[in-house]
Amino acid sequence: MRRSLGENFGHAVIAAVMFLMALMCLYPFWHVFMYSLSDSQQAMGGGFFLLPRGFSVIQYSVLLRTNNMFRSFTVSVVRVLVGVPFNIFMTAMLAFPLSNRKLAGRGAISMFVFFTMIFSGGLIPSFIINKALGLYDNPFVYILPGAISAYNMMVMKSYFVSLPEELSESAQLDGASVFTILLRIVLPVSIPVIAALSMFYGVGHWNSWFDGVIYIDSKKWQLFQVFLRGMMMESSYQNLAGISDISDLGSLTEESVKMAAISLSLVPVLIAYPFIQRYYIKGLMIGAVKG
Amino acid sequence: MQGYLRQSRRRSIKKMWPYYLMTLPGIAYFLVFHYAPMFGLIIGFKDYSIYTGIFESDWVGLAVFDRLFRLAGFKRALRNTVIISFYKLCTGFPASILIALLLNELRTRAYSKFVQTSLIIPHFVSWVVIYGLLYALLSPNIGIMSVVYKALAPESAVPNLLADKGVFRSLLVITNVWRNAGFASIMYTAAIAGIDPQLYESAQLDGAGRFRQAIHVTLPCIRTTIITMWILRLGSILSVDFEQVLALQNPVVLETGDIIDTFVYRMGLKEAEYSLSTAAGLFKSAIAVIFVVGTNAIVKRIDADSALM
Numbered sequence: 258m259r260r261s262l263g264e265n266f267g268h269a270v271i272a273a274v275m276f277l278m279a280l281m282c283l284y285p286f287w288h289v290f291m292y293s294l295s296d297s298q299q300a301m302g303g304g305f306f307l308l309p310r311g312f313s314v315i316q317y318s319v320l321l322r323t324n325n326m327f328r329s330f331t332v333s334v335v336r337v338l339v340g341v342p343f344n345i346f347m348t349a350m351l352a353f354p355l356s357n358r359k360l361a362g363r364g365a366i367s368m369f370v371f372f373t374m375i376f377s378g379g380l381i382p383s384f385i386i387n388k389a390l391g392l393y394d395n396p397f398v399y400i401l402p403g404a405i406s407a408y409n410m411m412v413m414k415s416y417f418v419s420l421p422e423e424l425s426e427s428a429q430l431d432g433a434s435v436f437t438i439l440l441r442i443v444l445p446v447s448i449p450v451i452a453a454l455s456m457f458y459g460v461g462h463w464n465s466w467f468d469g470v471i472y473i474d475s476k477k478w479q480l481f482q483v484f485l486r487g488m489m490m491e492s493s494y495q496n497l498a499g500i501s502d503i504s505d506l507g508s509l510t511e512e513s514v515k516m517a518a519i520s521l522s523l524v525p526v527l528i529a530y531p532f533i534q535r536y537y538i539k540g541l542m543i544g545a546v547k548g
Numbered sequence: 549m550q551g552y553l554r555q556s557r558r559r560s561i562k563k564m565w566p567y568y569l570m571t572l573p574g575i576a577y578f579l580v581f582h583y584a585p586m587f588g589l590i591i592g593f594k595d596y597s598i599y600t601g602i603f604e605s606d607w608v609g610l611a612v613f614d615r616l617f618r619l620a621g622f623k624r625a626l627r628n629t630v631i632i633s634f635y636k637l638c639t640g641f642p643a644s645i646l647i648a649l650l651l652n653e654l655r656t657r658a659y660s661k662f663v664q665t666s667l668i669i670p671h672f673v674s675w676v677v678i679y680g681l682l683y684a685l686l687s688p689n690i691g692i693m694s695v696v697y698k699a700l701a702p703e704s705a706v707p708n709l710l711a712d713k714g715v716f717r718s719l720l721v722i723t724n725v726w727r728n729a730g731f732a733s734i735m736y737t738a739a740i741a742g743i744d745p746q747l748y749e750s751a752q753l754d755g756a757g758r759f760r761q762a763i764h765v766t767l768p769c770i771r772t773t774i775i776t777m778w779i780l781r782l783g784s785i786l787s788v789d790f791e792q793v794l795a796l797q798n799p800v801v802l803e804t805g806d807i808i809d810t811f812v813y814r815m816g817l818k819e820a821e822y823s824l825s826t827a828a829g830l831f832k833s834a835i836a837v838i839f840v841v842g843t844n845a846i847v848k849r850i851d852a853d854s855a856l857m
Contacts, residue, residue: 264758271653278647279666282730285681286669292684304695351574354567361564366571373578375783375840378585379829380809381816385591385602386584402581405574435566464674467791471817486676486795489683512690519680526672533672534665542738 286523293317293516297509315509316517325476325484326518333481334525336399337462344458345451347404348413353439355410356417367414374407384471398472399480403461409454412543416450417443453540456533463525481522488518592827598820612827622828625811628717628804632788635721641781643729645774648736649762664737667730675795678723682796686710716801720792727792735777739770775847779855783840786832808832 288306296311320326351370355363378386383402392398420443428438444451466482473479526533592612594605616622647667654660670678685691688706697706709715743766751761767774790809797805806814808828816825848855 261757267758268653268655271650272659275650275654275660275663279663282666282670282726285685289681289684292690301690302694303690304692347574347577350570354571357564357567359564360567366575369575370578373582376586376833376837377582378588379826379833380812381822381826381829382585382588382591383581384817385588385822386580390580404577404581407578410574435570439570460672464672466674466676467794471813482674482676485680489676489680512687515680516684519677519684522677522680523673530669530672534668538734541734 289516290520290523293513293520295513297513300513301510313513316513317521319509320514320517320521325479326481326521328477329479329481329484330521332396332478333463336396336480337459340400340403340462341455341459343400344404344406344409345455348406348410348454349439349444349451351405352410352413352417353443354435356414356420358422367411370407370410387472393472394474394478396473396478398468399462399465402468406457406461409457412540413447413450413454416447416543420446449536449539450543452532452536453543456529456537457540459529460533460537485518485522488515589826589830591823592830594823596823596826598822608823612823613831616824616827616831619824621806621811621815622808624803625806625808625828629786629788629807629809632717632720632793632805632807633785635717636724636788637781637785639721640725640729640732641778643725644732644777645736645770647729647733648740648770649766651733651737652740652762652766653758664730664733668734669730670727671731673727675789675791678727678792679795682710682719682723710796711798711800713801713804716796716805719796720788720805723796724789724792732777735773736770739773740766743769771851772853775851779840779843779847782843783836785839786835 291306291309292300293316294309294312294314295306296309296313297316299310300306354360355367357363377383387393387398387402392401424442424446425438428442433441464482466480466486469478469480469483470486473483588602591602591605593607593609594602595608595612596602596605600606651660651664654663673681683691686693686709688694688708693709694706697704709719747765747769748761751765756764786808788807788809790807790813793805793807793810794813797810809832812825812828812832815821815828844855
């Protein structure tokens with residue numbers, strides 16, 4: 258296929274524009290990371306950070322010795338590790354029966370779930386209910402109120418519907434219980450959708466912070482994102498209160514510590530990114546098939 | 549015949565009981581965490597206090613709403629919400645379509661993959677982290693702005709763009725596009741990938757260049773996806789991404805940046821105005837339903853295939 262000069266020129270412009278856009282998306286992360294590796298004093302002037310100015314990791318060692326940082330990081334990781342399997346379990350328990358065409362009333366139950374997607378009680382009534390349930394300052398508030406996402410449930414349901422019916426029917430004839438069929442037969446062949454939904458739920462858990470702000474009072478259950486927010490909002494030294502010897506901070510600036518904290522928060526996202534990229538997009542496609 | 553049907557139906561329900569049993573935890577979840585709060589909306593019509601509780605509080609009819617609509621703070625929040633939402637709609641929505649169209653023009657697969665990956669990454673970081681990135685780039689002492697100002701206007705002080713009510717909305721709009729447009733374009737990219745290549749070939753034979761192919765082939769082919777996204781988007785017309793605004797907000801920018809959600813949060817949880825903030829939340833939810841159902845009905849008239857419900 259021959260291309261005209263104009264088309265080639267147009268393509269070159271588009272390619273260049275897209276490169277700039279990609280750069281704009283990546284640079285802020287790079288900037289923060291390079292700043293966090295720079296020597297505090299040399300970094301002071303600001304400007305672009307293509308490479309670290311000087312080199313120092315004191316800010317990281319200060320950060321890692323902070324009690325709150327380590328504890329909140331653990332809380333967030335545990336939230337993801339406990340929350341995601343629970344999400345998947347609860348979602349599958351509802352999606353599986355609803356994918357069965359013989360279930361009378363499945364349309365009504367689906368409607369009952371779908372309605373929560375377009376209408377909700379909102380912040381204050383939810384807060385009052387959750388508080389009445391004893392979820393205030395209780396780490397279960399991270400897991401229970403978001404146990405099932407209606408959208409994710411629909412995605413899983415449409416995946417189950419696409420599986421051949423004989424799969425569960427033959428097992429049923431063998432006398433297997435519904436729960437066994439779900440656990441032993443249906444879930445093992447549903448790895449793609451489980452992986453995708455795990456990513457949806459996992460990213461949500463890791464990034465959420467608002468529930469940590471309004472429901473959790475004690476530092477013991479503080480989320481990493483909430484710790485990070487506190488650190489960004491106030492002077493970082495207030496958050497560093499738990500540290501043993503403050504004397505060796507020397508010329509360290511709070512900006513350096515902040516940049517180190519942001520960089521650290523990106524580590525789990527970076528580690529998970531190849532999986533996220535792969536399964537998240539696939540999941541979106543499964544969802545899009547039957548919107 | 550009918551008796552037989554009823555009987556077989558009853559029999560099938562009997563046989564299906566383990567399935568019904570299995571739905572119970574899920575149904576209980578939605579009842580407790582979604583429907584109970586909906587029921588809790590009645591406190592918007594009551595004089596609720598934490599001491600009397602939802603049931604014992606006195607009914608006051610529409611008095612709370614009356615007070616709400618007279619409140620300058622609410623009017624301000626409503627105005628800001630509509631303005632910010634409109635700006636976002638005009639930028640984010642076309643941006644995601646444009647990105648998909650541009651990605652489609654890239655000839656090397658590896659390159660378009662690289663660009664797409666880069667544009668999606670911001671979607672996976674929280675608004676707290678994005679505030680951190682903004683702080684790094686814009687704060688007067690360490691940001692890029694300080695260098696720019698030193699070069700262009702050495703005498704003037706470096707402005708703090710993070711606490712400037714004049715630029716707060718722009719900040720919301722830009723970060724919204726930055727974080728979400730690439731991600732939202734995935735849907736369109738997928739729709740574009742499904743277009744029959746023959747359509748392009750015949751357009752080419754008719755002498756259409758790349759630009760006209762994009763306008764006359766690609767766009768009409770992804771119309772359904774665009775409309776679906778549009779309906780979903782309109783449903784959240786009064787949801788201006790609460791977490792974004794809260795993460796980026798500070799007291800200085802409230803005048804231009806206080807939205808209904810942050811108003812509800814401040815009034816409800818900080819000042820314990822439960823009934824008032826619930827009423828504000830109900831107002832927002834009701835508008836959302838009207839927009840979704842309304843847009844859907846209009847779309848159904850014009851193009852039944854694209855409607856959601």
